[in-house]
Amino acid sequence: MRHFDLVIIGSGSGNSIIDDRFADWDVAMIDKGVGPNDAYGGTCLNVGCIPTKMFVHTADVAGAPAGGAKLGVDLELRDVRWRDIRDRIFGRIDEISAGGRRYRAEDNPNVTLYEGLARFTGVKQLTVDTAAGPETISADRIVVAAGGHPAIPDIPGLDQVGYYTSDSVMRLDELPGRMIIMGTGFVGAEFAHVFSALGVEVTMIGRSGRVLRAEDVDVSTRFTELAAQRWDLRLNRKVIAVEREDGLARLHLEGPEGAEVLEAEAVLVAVGRVPNSDLLDATAGGLELTADGKIKTDATQLTSVAGVWALGDVSSEHELKHVANHEMRVVQHNLLHPDEPIESDHRFVPHAVFSAPQIAAVGLTEQEAQESGIDYVTSTQDYAGIAYGWAMEDTTGFAKLLADPETGRLLGAHIIGPQAPTLLQPLIQAMQFGLDARTMARGQYWIHPGMPELIENALLNLPLR
Numbered sequence: 001m002r003h004f005d006l007v008i009i010g011s012g013s014g015n016s017i018i019d020d021r022f023a024d025w026d027v028a029m030i031d032k033g034v035g036p037n038d039a040y041g042g043t044c045l046n047v048g049c050i051p052t053k054m055f056v057h058t059a060d061v062a063g064a065p066a067g068g069a070k071l072g073v074d075l076e077l078r079d080v081r082w083r084d085i086r087d088r089i090f091g092r093i094d095e096i097s098a099g100g101r102r103y104r105a106e107d108n109p110n111v112t113l114y115e116g117l118a119r120f121t122g123v124k125q126l127t128v129d130t131a132a133g134p135e136t137i138s139a140d141r142i143v144v145a146a147g148g149h150p151a152i153p154d155i156p157g158l159d160q161v162g163y164y165t166s167d168s169v170m171r172l173d174e175l176p177g178r179m180i181i182m183g184t185g186f187v188g189a190e191f192a193h194v195f196s197a198l199g200v201e202v203t204m205i206g207r208s209g210r211v212l213r214a215e216d217v218d219v220s221t222r223f224t225e226l227a228a229q230r231w232d233l234r235l236n237r238k239v240i241a242v243e244r245e246d247g248l249a250r251l252h253l254e255g256p257e258g259a260e261v262l263e264a265e266a267v268l269v270a271v272g273r274v275p276n277s278d279l280l281d282a283t284a285g286g287l288e289l290t291a292d293g294k295i296k297t298d299a300t301q302l303t304s305v306a307g308v309w310a311l312g313d314v315s316s317e318h319e320l321k322h323v324a325n326h327e328m329r330v331v332q333h334n335l336l337h338p339d340e341p342i343e344s345d346h347r348f349v350p351h352a353v354f355s356a357p358q359i360a361a362v363g364l365t366e367q368e369a370q371e372s373g374i375d376y377v378t379s380t381q382d383y384a385g386i387a388y389g390w391a392m393e394d395t396t397g398f399a400k401l402l403a404d405p406e407t408g409r410l411l412g413a414h415i416i417g418p419q420a421p422t423l424l425q426p427l428i429q430a431m432q433f434g435l436d437a438r439t440m441a442r443g444q445y446w447i448h449p450g451m452p453e454l455i456e457n458a459l460l461n462l463p464l465r
């Protein structure tokens with residue numbers, strides 16, 4: 001049995017751990033691959049953030065005619081060359097993935113790449129199913145960066161009809177005429193925008209009464225109103241059964257108005273993700289799990305076993321790439337400096353939903369502030385009330401802030417509208433570095449008439465004491 005200084009499971013965020021400072025370490029990288037081609041480099045690169053945003057930008061361009069008429073510019077979308085779009089995007093991504101794999105496999109003399117599924121077969125011991133057969137290895141230190149995979153709900157017939165997930169839907173050969181999207185979270189909202197802008201008739205099914213219901217209620221309510229104008233939105237529905245007939249998927253739903261049947265050429269399942277701790281048999285390695293199956297860690301990312309760390313989607317409550325990257329840097333430091341461990345900082349974790357409109361948020365929602373009983377004030381500024389919003393004729397976007405009325409410290413920030421993630425960034429910075437709303441609003445110039453005036457005005461509107 002070969003013994004290593006360090007074993008890393010997962011070539012997503014885990015891949016970035018190994019830099020020049022590990023040149024003297026004997027390292028094993030284990031990866032089973034993701035997506036239909038078992039690609040190297042993890043979810044974000046191959047089937048997550050990066051290709052989705054390349055499709056989202058393309059969809060934004062395809063959606064331009066819809067926004068042109070109100071400005072007096074009549075545009076026309078003449079054609080969507082789906083295969084060209086798909087091949088442009090994956091032509092770039094597949095090369096980056098192959099290059100990353102080649103670099104680890106061929107250019108790193110201290111790194112051994114094992115390609116296959118790894119399972120714990122003891123404490124700090126793993127068996128990898130490689131093409132040449134099972135191989136068992138052990139290590140002084142192990143980093144579990146194994147991510148997760150799409151959840152598939154237990155609905156009669158679903159397994160037989162053939163459905164897509166975020167892993168497969170971006171590589172379709174043809175755009176379907178109609179697509180049913182199950183799920184109203186991040187993945188559902190982003191792909192509904194992509195496919196509808198490219199000409200697919202989208203029906204979105206949700207269990208609750210709102211789309212993106214984890215957002216601040218004002219943001220989620222506004223997004224739901226706008227989504228209902230663009231997509232066939234079926235909320236408060238339960239999918240009872242699925243069947244396929246004459247090439248069509250047929251979904252039987254139960255909702256407020258009784259039974260319904262929906263038909264479409266394609267079904268996209270987007271109901272969340274499950275951590276890969278089960279594939280890994282994490283408990284056989286002595287690793288404790290949380291109630292939702294994530295690997296338990298402390299703030300230094302150490303698991304219940306000394307010498308074994310976990311990071312990213314397999315252990316974090318935030319399934320976001322910037323969080324996985326942050327935790328990766330914490331683990332990297334703690335491997336190199338075991339006597340001076342540092343902790344992850346999850347105080348101000350932002351997120352963005354790249355749909356139409358865009359959403360970005362950080363900190364408390366108003367509902368969370370109410371539930372926690374803290375004293376807060378809010379302000380809302382519409383894009384329609386700032387000069388750049390007039391230029392865009394925006395009538396639906398806004399920024400909503402929550403702050404401590406005494407100190408002016410920001411507690412939460414929520415934006416729905418054009419460039420929401422970009423506009424949120426200075427607010428994340430303010431929260432992280434303790435800048436109060438008054439100082440932020442009045443202590444600097446704001447470029448006129450730029451979109452950040454939305455933030456300047458939202459800050460000035462706060463009814464601080």
Ligand SMILES: Cc1cc2nc3c(=O)[nH]c(=O)nc-3n(C[C@H](O)[C@H](O)[C@H](O)COP(=O)(O)OP(=O)(O)OC[C@H]3O[C@@H](n4cnc5c(N)ncnc54)[C@H](O)[C@@H]3O)c2cc1C
Pocket residue numbers: 009010011012013014030031032033034040041042043044045047048049050052053116117118119145146147148166187276279280311312313314318319320321322323324354
């Ligand atoms: C469609 C989609 C869009 C997204 N968009 C965004 C976005 O815009 N912004 C954002 O911040 N986040 C986004 N995310 C989330 C983001 O992709 C993840 O949070 C991030 O990629 C997690 O990184 P990770 O390193 O934890 O895991 P991963 O990148 O998933 O890496 C895990 C690796 O471990 C390997 N592996 C797993 N189990 C085993 C095993 N037993 N043996 C061997 N190898 C194994 C896998 O093959 C994989 O390569 C998106 C996710 C999806 C699905």
Ligand SMILES: NC(=O)c1ccc[n+]([C@@H]2O[C@H](COP(=O)([O-])OP(=O)(O)OC[C@H]3O[C@@H](n4cnc5c(N)ncnc54)[C@H](O)[C@@H]3O)[C@@H](O)[C@H]2O)c1
Pocket residue numbers: 153154182183184185186187188190205206207208212213270271272273318319320351352353354
């Ligand atoms: N822009 C981004 O940062 C981005 C984009 C995509 C994904 N992600 C990450 O990936 C994760 C997964 O995305 P997601 O959209 O799959 O999950 P999600 O948790 O955002 O949303 C899942 C949705 O499915 C619903 N649902 C759950 N079980 C269901 C069932 N049985 N039937 C019908 N609906 C059901 C939930 O109520 C929820 O609305 C996200 O939580 C996010 O962290 C991030």
